[in-house]
Amino acid sequence: MSQKKFSGAKVALLGAPGVGKTAFAVRYITKRYIGDYDSNKEMLYTYKPREELTLEIMDTASLVSSEETEKHYRWGDGFVLMYSITDRQSFLDASAMKDSLLRVKGQDVPIIVVANKADLASVRLVSEEEGSSLAEQLDCPKYEISVADGYQAVSECMQELLIQLKKDFVKSNTSAAMASMDKSKSSKLFNFKKGFKKRISRSHSDTV
Numbered sequence: 001m002s003q004k005k006f007s008g009a010k011v012a013l014l015g016a017p018g019v020g021k022t023a024f025a026v027r028y029i030t031k032r033y034i035g036d037y038d039s040n041k042e043m044l045y046t047y048k049p050r051e052e053l054t055l056e057i058m059d060t061a062s063l064v065s066s067e068e069t070e071k072h073y074r075w076g077d078g079f080v081l082m083y084s085i086t087d088r089q090s091f092l093d094a095s096a097m098k099d100s101l102l103r104v105k106g107q108d109v110p111i112i113v114v115a116n117k118a119d120l121a122s123v124r125l126v127s128e129e130e131g132s133s134l135a136e137q138l139d140c141p142k143y144e145i146s147v148a149d150g151y152q153a154v155s156e157c158m159q160e161l162l163i164q165l166k167k168d169f170v171k172s173n174t175s176a177a178m179a180s181m182d183k184s185k186s187s188k189l190f191n192f193k194k195g196f197k198k199r200i201s202r203s204h205s206d207t208v
């Protein structure tokens with residue numbers, strides 16, 4: 001059975017306004033941190049972390065209808081669910097998104113939870129435990145990071161998501177290949193049975 005290669009995926013960054021989605025995307029792609037961006041604009045980036053892999057990364061606009069949010073869920077293969085540790089509402093929004101995302105994509109969706117702005121821990125409004133409990137409900141890893149502080153943590157988050165995306169790709173590819181093998185086996189069996197029946201009826205008519 002020949003396996004297709006994992007060569008690309010669509011990643012959507014989800015979260016309330018101001019949690020750092022744009023900063024995260026720009027940090028990952030350029031390694032740089034730029035403090036201020038046009039807020040609440042949807043942006044689609046294409047990025048090749050290595051030669052044979054192309055990622056489409058959607059920095060979703062935060063203030064959109066639930067239909068629009070569902071479109072992002074359907075579009076994405078994998079997700080970064082972000083909140084800011086200094087913004088309680090952003091954590092509540094992430095928890096609500098978790099529920100609707102699971103409804104649309106199912107429990108096995110490739111996802112990581114990212115608690116951003118760890119450099120502002122002195123004004124923290126969301127505890128580490130609350131973040132871990134959200135990740136447990138999604139059965140996924142949680143990272144508490146500061147996009148402002150450096151590239152390394154952002155890169156580790158994305159590496160973990162890529163591992164999940166690859167596993168998911170291999171799993172769905174394998175089941176598709178198995179299904180087509182089953183189909184071809186059963187059609188061969190069907191043809192064999194048909195041929196067999198013909199031969200029997202021919203030899204039967206030869207004897208009468």
Ligand SMILES: Nc1nc2c(ncn2[C@@H]2O[C@H](COP(=O)(O)OP(=O)(O)OP(=O)(O)O)[C@@H](O)[C@H]2O)c(=O)[nH]1
Nearest residue numbers: 017018019020021022023035039040117146147148
């Ligand atoms: N202190 C601190 N500020 C951050 C960090 N990450 C992002 N910010 C700041 O938070 C603000 C919002 O960041 P954005 O990246 O625009 O957030 P967003 O989620 O894209 O927001 P919307 O576009 O409104 O959806 C900006 O002023 C960033 O500079 C961080 O790790 N620490």
